[in-house]
Amino acid sequence: MKESFFFFLSFIAIKCFSQTDTIKQVKIGEQIWMSENLNVDRFRNGDLIIQAITDDDWKRADVNRRPAWCYYNNDSANGPVYGKLYNWYAVIDPRGLAPVGWRIPDDKDWETLVNFLGGVKKAGKKMKSTFGWLNNGNGTNSSGFNGMPGGSRFSDEPSFDPMGERGSWWKTGEFMGATGNCLYLWYSTSAVTNIFYYSAPGFSVRCVKK
Numbered sequence: 001m002k003e004s005f006f007f008f009l010s011f012i013a014i015k016c017f018s019q020t021d022t023i024k025q026v027k028i029g030e031q032i033w034m035s036e037n038l039n040v041d042r043f044r045n046g047d048l049i050i051q052a053i054t055d056d057d058w059k060r061a062d063v064n065r066r067p068a069w070c071y072y073n074n075d076s077a078n079g080p081v082y083g084k085l086y087n088w089y090a091v092i093d094p095r096g097l098a099p100v101g102w103r104i105p106d107d108k109d110w111e112t113l114v115n116f117l118g119g120v121k122k123a124g125k126k127m128k129s130t131f132g133w134l135n136n137g138n139g140t141n142s143s144g145f146n147g148m149p150g151g152s153r154f155s156d157e158p159s160f161d162p163m164g165e166r167g168s169w170w171k172t173g174e175f176m177g178a179t180g181n182c183l184y185l186w187y188s189t190s191a192v193t194n195i196f197y198y199s200a201p202g203f204s205v206r207c208v209k210k
Contacts, residue, residue, distance in 0.1 A: 023099065025209070026144035029116035031109070032209035034102070035146045037083025037169075041069060044096035049086075058087075059155050062200045067093050070202055072151050073160050081132075082150035085202035088180040091170045102207035106172045107194075109208050110183050114192050117143055125190035134164035137187030145206075147185050153202030168203040 026035040041049055052058040052068040061068035067090035072078040090097055091104055098104050105113075117123035127147040128139025139147065151161040152168045164187060171181040182203055184193040 023102075026146075028113060028143050028145065031113060031116075033113070033145060034207045035144055037148065037150055038086070038097070038205040038207060039079055039083040040097070040099070041084070043067075043093060044098070044100060047095055049090055049097075052087075055155065055157075055159055058153065058159070058202070059200070061087060061089070062155065065089050065199075067097075068202075070153055072153075073163070078150075082148050083204055085150070085153050086170065086205050087202050088170070088199035091172065091180065091205065097205065098207045101210055103210050104170060104172050104205060105208045107181060110171060110194075113145075120192045122190055124185050124192045127192070128167070128185055132164055134162070134187040137164075139185075139190075149185075149187065150204045155200045168201075169206050170203045
């Protein structure tokens, strides 16, 4: 009976922490991408990632270099739509934020995607979702990437972007040891923007198959 109980717990752990059979994905060119933002609250090894709700929580995680996540506008109803926003320390943590068989894309991965979709001036329209963007700035989603305007979180006021303004996704790699790299989609343009940021912001995460 005791052995059966531990077997049951092991089965639950494997099911919870692999989750590869429930991931929505799309093939774009020669790459396979998730077609929705990451929405996990544990690392690949099962360790919990802290949820930072208040501005003080978010700032404290940054000062202490601790991984953290939050919901867009701190509203759990946004989780199924936009996924979670993660800080830089969650992205680079060696315990692994991406599920088994996936990785967080680096600059080259994003560049390959954008070039396949026509370059930085045209790719955004094909990557953006067909709903949710401000002022009818929706995309065609012809790529299947389904980029939602999941916004960003910052340490200063206001903490979150206006709903529908932009989507933001981390890239792996650092710049001068202190800055993370981010890809933006905006409601007002079909272009793709790349920006360097210090570690404090919270962005979405989209993974690519290894």
